[in-house]
Amino acid sequence: MKKKIVAYNRVEQPVLDDLKEKYDVRFFKNVDTKNDPEFLGHLSESEGIIGLGTPIDAELLDNAPNLKIISNVSVGYNNLDLGEMNKRNIMGTNTPGILTDTVADAVFGILAATARRIPELDHFVKNGEWQAEAIGEECYGINIHHKTLGIIGMGRIGKAIAQRGHFGFDMDILYHSRNRKPDAEKTFDAGYRELDALLEESDYVVMITPLTPETEGMIGKREFQKMKSSAIFINGSRGKTVVEQDLIEALENGEIASAGLDVYEQEPVASDNPLLTMKNVVTTPHIGSSTHETELSMSKLAGENLEAGLRGERPPNLVNPEAFNENE
Known part of the structure; x- marks a missing residue:
């Protein structure tokens, strides 16, 4: 059985297509992540999240008992509550350098x-x-x-x-x-x-x-x-x-x-x-990294981070090494 993944906002299509060949991926765009029943239903069985801007806090993590990694498609990760993630041994990653x-x-x-x-x-x-x-x-x-x-x-x-x-x-x-x-x-x-x-x-x-x-x-x-x-x-x-x-x-x-x-x-x-x-x-509407080339490169790196975490390996761009160390 394929591992389940939640993809949320701004994951470029070639990367999304590649992930769908290997995993059970459900893509969501601009949904209420606290209340959308379809999102929460898939999240409850998912081992990974990849995307941009999903607020990750204790409330969301309570609905994700199987989660191993959250892969941000951005250099910033202020949407991640790293303290809560560390308590639950959930890794977080970002995509520095590319943008x-x-x-x-x-x-x-x-x-x-x-x-x-x-x-x-x-x-x-x-x-x-x-x-x-x-x-x-x-x-x-x-x-x-x-x-x-x-x-x-x-x-x-x-x-x-x-x-x-x-x-x-x-x-x-x-x-x-x-x-x-x-x-x-x-x-x-x-x-x-x-x-x-x-x-x-x-x-x-x-x-x-x-x-x-x-x-x-x-x-x-x-x-x-x-x-x-x-x-x-x-x-x-x-x-x-x-x-x-x-x-x-x-x-x-x-x-x-x-x-x-x-x-x-x-x-x-x-x-x-x-x-x-x-x-x-x-x-301008938060266009900082918004070129075709850069967005695709960021999605690719986020995908690499995600897959490494799902394999139990240390992702290339881990932002909370405490979570990985505790998994070893």
Whole structure:
């Protein structure tokens, strides 16, 4: 009898097809994982979960007595309650490395789009508002080159963003992270700063930290008031690293110039969110890793993680080794 697996959201079809040849796989998309009877019925007999964004907590795990591994199709794993998983010897995995350049491309694209007001001016042209050959200052943007880029979180993606800014746009790079990064300091001539100093000195502030208890709400009213009034804020990390209402007020009050956002406190964004009506805000729907090539590579790696765990082996990208050690 084939082992049962739950697949949930954003598992690419070639990987899903491959898994279905080997396992009894049921795919679910955007269902209520706490109340959907079909999901819970299959979960109760499943040994593995693969997918994106499924909240894993004690309540869900109580319905999954046979579960051995949860394979996230993402680098982040803040949806996993690792403490509960460790108690039950359930392994968790992620897909690091693959999406580094893709996310950095997206973040820098959002930065450029915000600085040069590209979405706003695209509508300006398409709506027939471009009436004179020479545009006026109402269409002017802000330079990127030779400005100061402050990066909060100098991990793989932070370094890739620094690379683009330093070598591509001759930007001065500042960074703040839990630990100093000598390699980034050498390669990108990056300067380490305490958070307040980074906020005060940077023309562009890019948030690219994981969501942890330490980073939740890390940027709020006080931090926005530290920034230059001409600063542009970019969030490519997780929505809850920022106090969204404080961001809205900072934009409304002119404490910062503009923002580019790929992530939000609530996703999808509520239609009445004030950010959606602000001309000085560029919004994208959490597109960080969303290219055909990257999504397929992430799904493949998640599949490898899943199958290793089902075989009782240590998965390549195990995030809670305690669970595996206890299984040995």
